[in-house]
Amino acid sequence: MQSYAVEMKGITKGFKGVIANNQVNFRLAKGSIHGLLGENGAGKTTLMNILFGLYQPEAGQIFINGTEVVINNPTQAMNLGIGMVHQHFMLVRPMTVVENIMLGLPAKRGIFLDKGAVEDSLKKLSEKYNLKVNPKAQIRQLSVGEQQRVEILSVLYRGADILILDEPTAVLTPQETAELFKILKLMRDDGKSIILITHKLEEILEIADEVTVLRDGCQVGGEKITNQTTKSDLTNMMVGREVLLSFDERPDCTGETRLVVDNVTLKNENKLLVLDCVNFNIRAGEILGLAGVDGNGQKELCEVLTGLRPLTSGKIQLDGQVLSGKNPSEYIKEGIAHIPEDRHKTGLAMGFDITNNLIIKEYQSPRFSTGGLLNFKAIAANAQQLLNEYRIKASGPEAKAKDLSGGNQQKIILAREISSSPRVIIANQPTRGLDIGASMYVREKLLEQREKGVSILLISADLEELLQISDRIAVIYEGRIKGILKNKNVSIEEIGMLMAGVESGEKTAC
Amino acid sequence: GCGNKEEKATQGGKEDGKKPLKVALILPGKIDDVSWNQAMYEGVKALEKEYAGKIEVTYTEQVYEVSNIEPTLRDFASQGYDLIIGHGFQFMEPIIKVAQEYPETKFALGTGFKTLPNTCVYDVKLEDGGYLMGTLAGLMTKTNKIGVVGGADVAEIYRGHEAFKHAAKQVNPDIQIQELYTGDWRDAAKAKEGAISMYDAGADVIWHSGDGIGLGVVDAGKEKNKTVLGNVADQNVLAPNNVLSGIAYNWTPVVKEMVDDILNNNFTNRDKKFYWLTAANGGVTVAPFHGLDSTVPAEVKAKLEEVKKGLANNTVEMPKFEK
Amino acid sequence: MLNRKTSLKNIMVSIAPPVISIGLAMLVGALLLLFTGQDPLEAFKTLFWGAFGSTNRIAETLVKATPLMIMALGTSIAFKSQLWNIGGDGQFTLGTVFAMLVALNFSALPAPILLPLSFLAAFLGGALWGGLAGVFRAKFNANEVITTLMLNYVAVYLLGWLVRGPMIDPNGHGFPQTPLIQESLKLPILLSGTRLHFGIIIAVFIIFAGYVFWRSTIGFRIKLMGEGHHVARYSGIKISKTIVLIMFISSGLAGVAGWTEVFGIHYRLLDDINSGYGMLAIVVALLGNLNPLGIGISSFFFAALIVGGSTMQRMVGVPFSLVSVIEGLVIIFVISRVVYTQWRDRHANRTFNPGFSHQSTGGGH
Amino acid sequence: MQTELLTQGFLISLLAGAIRTSVPILFTALGDIFTQRAGILNLGLEGIMLMGALGGFVGTYFTDNLWVGVLIAILTGVLFSLIMAFLSVTVKANQVIAGTALTILGTGLSAYLYRSIFGVQKLPPQIEAFPALKIPILGDLPFWGPVFFNHNILVYLAFILVIVTHIVMEKTTFGLSVRAVGEHPRAADSRGINVPLVRYLCVMIGGAFAGLGGAFLSIGFMNTFLDQMVAGRGFIAVAVVIFARWNPYRALGAALLFGGANALQLRLQALGMPVPHQFLLALPYILTILVLLSVSKKAEFPAAYTVPYSRSER
Ligand SMILES: Nc1ncnc2c1ncn2[C@@H]1O[C@H](COP(=O)(O)OP(=O)(O)OP(=O)(O)O)[C@@H](O)[C@H]1O
Ligand SMILES: Nc1ncnc2c1ncn2[C@@H]1O[C@H](COP(=O)(O)OP(=O)(O)OP(=O)(O)O)[C@@H](O)[C@H]1O
Ligand SMILES: [Mg+2]
Ligand SMILES: [Mg+2]
Numbered sequence A: 001m002q003s004y005a006v007e008m009k010g011i012t013k014g015f016k017g018v019i020a021n022n023q024v025n026f027r028l029a030k031g032s033i034h035g036l037l038g039e040n041g042a043g044k045t046t047l048m049n050i051l052f053g054l055y056q057p058e059a060g061q062i063f064i065n066g067t068e069v070v071i072n073n074p075t076q077a078m079n080l081g082i083g084m085v086h087q088h089f090m091l092v093r094p095m096t097v098v099e100n101i102m103l104g105l106p107a108k109r110g111i112f113l114d115k116g117a118v119e120d121s122l123k124k125l126s127e128k129y130n131l132k133v134n135p136k137a138q139i140r141q142l143s144v145g146e147q148q149r150v151e152i153l154s155v156l157y158r159g160a161d162i163l164i165l166d167e168p169t170a171v172l173t174p175q176e177t178a179e180l181f182k183i184l185k186l187m188r189d190d191g192k193s194i195i196l197i198t199h200k201l202e203e204i205l206e207i208a209d210e211v212t213v214l215r216d217g218c219q220v221g222g223e224k225i226t227n228q229t230t231k232s233d234l235t236n237m238m239v240g241r242e243v244l245l246s247f248d249e250r251p252d253c254t255g256e257t258r259l260v261v262d263n264v265t266l267k268n269e270n271k272l273l274v275l276d277c278v279n280f281n282i283r284a285g286e287i288l289g290l291a292g293v294d295g296n297g298q299k300e301l302c303e304v305l306t307g308l309r310p311l312t313s314g315k316i317q318l319d320g321q322v323l324s325g326k327n328p329s330e331y332i333k334e335g336i337a338h339i340p341e342d343r344h345k346t347g348l349a350m351g352f353d354i355t356n357n358l359i360i361k362e363y364q365s366p367r368f369s370t371g372g373l374l375n376f377k378a379i380a381a382n383a384q385q386l387l388n389e390y391r392i393k394a395s396g397p398e399a400k401a402k403d404l405s406g407g408n409q410q411k412i413i414l415a416r417e418i419s420s421s422p423r424v425i426i427a428n429q430p431t432r433g434l435d436i437g438a439s440m441y442v443r444e445k446l447l448e449q450r451e452k453g454v455s456i457l458l459i460s461a462d463l464e465e466l467l468q469i470s471d472r473i474a475v476i477y478e479g480r481i482k483g484i485l486k487n488k489n490v491s492i493e494e495i496g497m498l499m500a501g502v503e504s505g506e507k508t509a510c
Numbered sequence B: 001g002c003g004n005k006e007e008k009a010t011q012g013g014k015e016d017g018k019k020p021l022k023v024a025l026i027l028p029g030k031i032d033d034v035s036w037n038q039a040m041y042e043g044v045k046a047l048e049k050e051y052a053g054k055i056e057v058t059y060t061e062q063v064y065e066v067s068n069i070e071p072t073l074r075d076f077a078s079q080g081y082d083l084i085i086g087h088g089f090q091f092m093e094p095i096i097k098v099a100q101e102y103p104e105t106k107f108a109l110g111t112g113f114k115t116l117p118n119t120c121v122y123d124v125k126l127e128d129g130g131y132l133m134g135t136l137a138g139l140m141t142k143t144n145k146i147g148v149v150g151g152a153d154v155a156e157i158y159r160g161h162e163a164f165k166h167a168a169k170q171v172n173p174d175i176q177i178q179e180l181y182t183g184d185w186r187d188a189a190k191a192k193e194g195a196i197s198m199y200d201a202g203a204d205v206i207w208h209s210g211d212g213i214g215l216g217v218v219d220a221g222k223e224k225n226k227t228v229l230g231n232v233a234d235q236n237v238l239a240p241n242n243v244l245s246g247i248a249y250n251w252t253p254v255v256k257e258m259v260d261d262i263l264n265n266n267f268t269n270r271d272k273k274f275y276w277l278t279a280a281n282g283g284v285t286v287a288p289f290h291g292l293d294s295t296v297p298a299e300v301k302a303k304l305e306e307v308k309k310g311l312a313n314n315t316v317e318m319p320k321f322e323k
Numbered sequence C: 001m002l003n004r005k006t007s008l009k010n011i012m013v014s015i016a017p018p019v020i021s022i023g024l025a026m027l028v029g030a031l032l033l034l035f036t037g038q039d040p041l042e043a044f045k046t047l048f049w050g051a052f053g054s055t056n057r058i059a060e061t062l063v064k065a066t067p068l069m070i071m072a073l074g075t076s077i078a079f080k081s082q083l084w085n086i087g088g089d090g091q092f093t094l095g096t097v098f099a100m101l102v103a104l105n106f107s108a109l110p111a112p113i114l115l116p117l118s119f120l121a122a123f124l125g126g127a128l129w130g131g132l133a134g135v136f137r138a139k140f141n142a143n144e145v146i147t148t149l150m151l152n153y154v155a156v157y158l159l160g161w162l163v164r165g166p167m168i169d170p171n172g173h174g175f176p177q178t179p180l181i182q183e184s185l186k187l188p189i190l191l192s193g194t195r196l197h198f199g200i201i202i203a204v205f206i207i208f209a210g211y212v213f214w215r216s217t218i219g220f221r222i223k224l225m226g227e228g229h230h231v232a233r234y235s236g237i238k239i240s241k242t243i244v245l246i247m248f249i250s251s252g253l254a255g256v257a258g259w260t261e262v263f264g265i266h267y268r269l270l271d272d273i274n275s276g277y278g279m280l281a282i283v284v285a286l287l288g289n290l291n292p293l294g295i296g297i298s299s300f301f302f303a304a305l306i307v308g309g310s311t312m313q314r315m316v317g318v319p320f321s322l323v324s325v326i327e328g329l330v331i332i333f334v335i336s337r338v339v340y341t342q343w344r345d346r347h348a349n350r351t352f353n354p355g356f357s358h359q360s361t362g363g364g365h
Numbered sequence D: 001m002q003t004e005l006l007t008q009g010f011l012i013s014l015l016a017g018a019i020r021t022s023v024p025i026l027f028t029a030l031g032d033i034f035t036q037r038a039g040i041l042n043l044g045l046e047g048i049m050l051m052g053a054l055g056g057f058v059g060t061y062f063t064d065n066l067w068v069g070v071l072i073a074i075l076t077g078v079l080f081s082l083i084m085a086f087l088s089v090t091v092k093a094n095q096v097i098a099g100t101a102l103t104i105l106g107t108g109l110s111a112y113l114y115r116s117i118f119g120v121q122k123l124p125p126q127i128e129a130f131p132a133l134k135i136p137i138l139g140d141l142p143f144w145g146p147v148f149f150n151h152n153i154l155v156y157l158a159f160i161l162v163i164v165t166h167i168v169m170e171k172t173t174f175g176l177s178v179r180a181v182g183e184h185p186r187a188a189d190s191r192g193i194n195v196p197l198v199r200y201l202c203v204m205i206g207g208a209f210a211g212l213g214g215a216f217l218s219i220g221f222m223n224t225f226l227d228q229m230v231a232g233r234g235f236i237a238v239a240v241v242i243f244a245r246w247n248p249y250r251a252l253g254a255a256l257l258f259g260g261a262n263a264l265q266l267r268l269q270a271l272g273m274p275v276p277h278q279f280l281l282a283l284p285y286i287l288t289i290l291v292l293l294s295v296s297k298k299a300e301f302p303a304a305y306t307v308p309y310s311r312s313e314r
Helices: A044-051 A074-079 A097-102 A115-128 A144-157 A174-189 A201-207 A231-239 A298-305 A328-333 A343-347 A376-389 A406-419 A436-451 A463-469 A492-499 B002-014 B036-050 B066-078 B089-101 B126-140 B155-171 B188-200 B212-224 B252-263 B290-295 B298-312 C002-015 C018-036 C040-052 C055-080 C088-105 C111-140 C144-162 C199-213 C217-226 C229-234 C239-266 C277-287 C292-316 C320-335 C338-350 C354-359 D002-006 D008-037 D045-063 D066-090 D095-118 D144-148 D153-171 D173-183 D185-190 D195-221 D233-243 D248-270 D277-298
Strands: A004-015 A018-029 A033-038 A059-064 A067-069 A082-085 A162-166 A193-197 A210-215 A218-225 A257-267 A273-283 A287-291 A313-318 A336-339 A424-428 A455-459 A472-477 A480-486 B021-026 B055-060 B083-086 B106-110 B119-124 B145-150 B176-181 B205-208 B227-230 B243-249 B274-277 B284-286 D132-134 D150-152
Touching: A004 A044, A004 A193, A018 A033, A018 A044, A018 A059, A018 A193, A018 A210, A033 A044, A033 A174, A033 A201, A033 A231, A044 A082, A044 A162, A044 A193, A074 A082, A082 A144, A097 A115, A097 A144, A097 D173, A115 A144, A144 A162, A144 A174, A174 A193, A174 A201, A174 A492, A193 A201, A201 A231, A210 A231, A218 A231, A231 A436, A257 A298, A257 A455, A273 A298, A273 A455, A273 A480, A287 A436, A287 A463, A287 A492, A298 A336, A298 A424, A298 A455, A336 A406, A343 A406, A343 C229, A376 A406, A406 A436, A424 A436, A436 A455, A436 A463, A455 A463, A463 A492, A472 A492, A480 A492, B021 B036, B021 B066, B021 B252, B036 B055, B036 B252, B066 B083, B066 B089, B066 C055, B066 C239, B066 C292, B083 B089, B083 B252, B089 B106, B089 B119, B119 B252, B126 B155, B126 B205, B126 B227, B126 B243, B126 B284, B126 B298, B145 B155, B145 B188, B145 B212, B155 B176, B176 B188, B176 D248, B176 D277, B188 B205, B188 B212, B188 D008, B188 D195, B188 D248, B205 B212, B212 B227, B243 B290, B252 B274, C018 C040, C018 C320, C018 D095, C040 C055, C040 C292, C055 C088, C055 C199, C055 C217, C055 C239, C055 C277, C055 C292, C088 C111, C088 C144, C088 C239, C088 C277, C111 C144, C111 C239, C111 D277, C144 D233, C144 D277, C199 C239, C199 C292, C217 C229, C217 C239, C229 C239, C239 C277, C277 C292, C277 C320, C277 D095, C292 C320, C320 D066, C320 D095, D008 D045, D008 D144, D008 D150, D008 D153, D008 D173, D008 D195, D008 D233, D008 D248, D045 D066, D045 D095, D045 D195, D045 D233, D066 D095, D066 D195, D144 D150, D150 D153, D153 D173, D153 D195, D153 D248, D173 D185, D173 D195, D185 D195, D195 D233, D233 D248, D233 D277, D248 D277
Parallel strands: A018 A218, A033 A193, A033 A210, A082 A162, A162 A193, A287 A455, A287 A472, A336 A424, A424 A455, B021 B055, B021 B083, B083 B106, B106 B119, B119 B274, B145 B176, B145 B205, B205 B227, B227 B243
Antiparallel strands: A004 A018, A004 A059, A059 A067, A210 A218, A257 A273, A257 A313, A472 A480, B243 B284, D132 D150
């Protein structure tokens, strides 16, 4: 019989009234890539955190290469050859790449840091698996993709032969994902065993040898050989019901122009041009998709469109009325909803409970307060309703946002923004990190808003998604709109070209 | 238990003074602050020995929270103490208030100006001390630069400093005088740095007006090997080669006077409600020169004696130092 | 329903576990007392009696609790928003100064007008002093821990100068203190023969107001600030403005605390008018879990500790320093109470029942 | 008075004074750099310094050996700071209250122990403090000699420790771990760094330095112990670290600035500057604020500043 790199038996773990893992069995064959699937909150991260020694299970056994072990902390895990790339990166932003790699490692030169040596062996590694990063760069200067490479490098640097990657592709562009998969294959062929968590089934089918599915903290149907399963099998196992994975043709329901972005330029703190006379407008009932490699000005564009950043020049109009120059509260009042990229620092008050997170933008509106006093009945009712409507999985409305799984946190934001009956929705990566069920649900919701005549700017790294629901697709590159295409028989390739900076499509000169 | 303390106490209060006079001393600072509080503490203790059987003394220290004063007074009053001493001007209003509630009890206020039949005020003529030190410093300086260091400037300290400067100018018209306050009673290091700065600037004699900060000044003198004039007690032992002299308080005569007045029942009907600690009644004295005696010229000693006499029979003209 | 829940939770958090902790603190205190040769039982009996032994005692405890309550509530407002305003002392002082300036300079006005006016002045004085630190933080990103701390020292010297110079009592024979306020301005005594003054009623009212405050939209905004400036801005809050506002309110209350102290007890200004209430207020606020009810309770508790402590000092002759040692110990043990709850939670986690997950909301398929 | 201000003698005296005055603050600040870098705000330093001052004095008094005093001061500081470590790391208590409690305790305990050890004496017990140690050649330099090279040995030690602190922070694995723990404890944890241990160590290092700072007052500069003799220097040290933005060299500058302001203020008083002395006394504090305003824009606090870390929380 085949020997397993990892074998977890009857793992059980609970948090404040939530049971995250319930009698989970999990096996990772040596030298294979193993997919781990499950809806948001199914318990994937928890299971892996247990394997990595961050959490202690209440019950269950763990075997590494056939021998039973107890893993009390990451150090022990690493000594056992386990390395983990977390869903939320574990990098110290003000420090350089090398420093991050060296963290926690015993120094070769007594107590003193030996950056030179580390840099060298780092170079070798990055060549071997062609993971390109500048060792001297500060993390905060790196793109998400690069940061991920750093994470992988540091895991490899520690000589891990069992790798856990928690939703690595969630933050990557298609190109980057392709890159990553090449690397993973390299590693597998190198004899390493890899656990890959993702919500994108096609990815599993593309690269994983086997797959395990979790639902509500329980493992469903043992592990499957991927080339003997199909998307719908897996969705069934995950969600326990059919999920339609595509939308039928939609009637064009666009009305007159609503949001006008007119020659908007923005310089950042260091006087660098991050938005270069951006021009576009969105009609009522229209979804404008915005494609582009991460870090080409999407974040800044959102901040400008929601008043979080004063623009350097140009103007923003909503139904003919100029918004630019006003402060965020007025943007909110005018009905511009914002689903920000950064859930943890920006989108949510992590220490607040769900109830209160659902009102952080509207607590002053008559809906939730009268005469300056909060109306807790209404607030609580609102919470209950949205909790059910958006299927947010938590111990209850008093659960603190920080205790929720990534996906459920995103659902709170969606619920809050959409329920504010906006005129415009600025959605930055709204389905990032969401399971298929949830993402489909989000898209339905956005389309529903579209029907209602809401104008939507949808920024997404997932081209499938853009093609699926947007009416037009713009491409941003180095802060400039490279082109805006009607979403009729445009090809991924075409967009890819623009994303790489090649001009074409309907010009937006100024 | 404590529960019935108060009743017992009040009865005690009603009894007449056959049994020893119960004296309570309330100090705003610590009994070892080498200054104001310690001097009073020792003065009273000394009298307790002398009047063994006639008086018995309790004390409490560090009642510096102004808002704690009144309850403290009331505590002792209600326990039937005959004489309650509040050793600082911040006791004035509380004493006036509580004294009205306990007309039987006698109260003494350390510096202040309001009085009632059953209260009195005692104070130190620090200007006497200041004058003596000023004279000495003015005569002893070779650089014609002297200095004086104080903690927080409160009434009697202020008077002392003014008298010091005044006297020095009398004996040495073209003298330069440096003066500074550290703003608190405890930061000896700050005071030392201050004193050093004075010595660096050419001063060769410095007087300090007491408290923990005084120790800093003495230490500075020792380090710079210059002359220091102490305060409150004979501080020569701290730096035998540098502490030339100083003024020493002895509160015993004043406390004695008060106690006697009470025992002979002419405390309340006494017209003059002020008890002064002066050079005259031996309360303010000049500390001996010890090993440094030889360094003091005869005419200086003579002048000093003359000033003492002058102060004793009020022939020394001294302006009224008040803000 | 939620309402009861939250406040109930808060009461629990505020009072239940500390009881054990205080016991432990007393134990250590007892050892120290033995070491000094005092009889711990006698000492602690005196401490308790000193705080609660008679009407007068209880009155005294309430008198001490008055400024603590008001100031701690102010402190809690800043702390909730993660602004570490530790400048209560300075703000207290400036409050007293402003109030006194009004009281002395407009003495022509009738008391019913002048008294509220002085109250407002006190609030303003504190608010401006703390608001200054707020502006420094908002405009210059200057850390408020430092600025408020430094302003404390400055306030001490400022008061020192005022009571010796501009505000000194002209016929006070040069003693460093202001004149007394006129009779009609003294806060009414609630219980004759005691010092219990009207201030306590104001304090209790402010505690109640605080309870409402946290259920107001402004209260919510302030808590949201405490969650980080990113999310606050995202929610439409004007950060700089709110920082200043928070410091303004928080410090204003410190000023009011000063007002009750001066107009209720001292009737004049002099050095050391504020006996380190600022530090105590911080302690009280945090022991009270930054929660009005908790603050009410913990300030009363602390006042008792202080009043009882000084009685113990006088009657049993316990050295003053030992009293503050015991204070320190009590705080340390009380905040260590979390250790028990931590232990309990760990225990709870081991013995949870899988049935839970199905109660989880939403999820429903 | 202007004339005096300009003399070289005055400058020498002022600068030397500035150094003396800044050293106790500098010691404490250097240690606090570790503590704050690890993400902990220790307002208990005031209390720790007092305990250190007492420890140093007692140690010296009973052994007649200043270095034993120094050692005991350091130990006292470490032991006492353990309380802070326990409260902020293990208990995860709010650091502001924990520090406040420690200061209250330290103030009381130092006074209490002093009284129980020495009782009430007519004049306080004293020791022979560290003598001024003139550096051979340098000490004779015309201007700089008396300013820099004629202090007691602890002063030189303080300056050496500035460099040491810098090296440890920037060049060693420990320093790296400390910074990581203060910035992103979870990341540090997942890379196998023992977060609680590092934080304990950093608080204890802070305690050791604060003990030393206290000892400088009682047996370095002064020759006796007085309760509350630290007089707020512990708090100033915290301020110094923050506005030095956790950099030892800037901390040196900041401490000198504060010390200098104090030394200057005293001299201006002595020379009879026609201003109420309270204003001059307030000068160092006002100056600190003003400087803070000018440097703070850049200040970036450790991301996990004052935030307790717990693995199971997220
Ligand atoms: N530290 C924690 N404290 C409290 N609850 C937690 C904690 N970690 C996880 N949970 C709960 O356990 C459940 C599983 O969480 P987990 O993060 O493992 O889900 P997941 O499968 O990773 O979801 P996602 O795909 O969104 O990342 C969720 O309901 C979550 O709320
Ligand atoms: N009955 C209620 N129903 C819903 N929300 C409430 C209720 N009471 C308070 N809140 C809100 O929930 C949050 C927590 O309120 P809580 O009453 O717990 O005050 P608190 O205990 O001081 O806050 P925290 O618990 O965050 O320390 C606050 O934002 C408050 O506005
Ligand atoms: Mg996850
Ligand atoms: Mg609560």
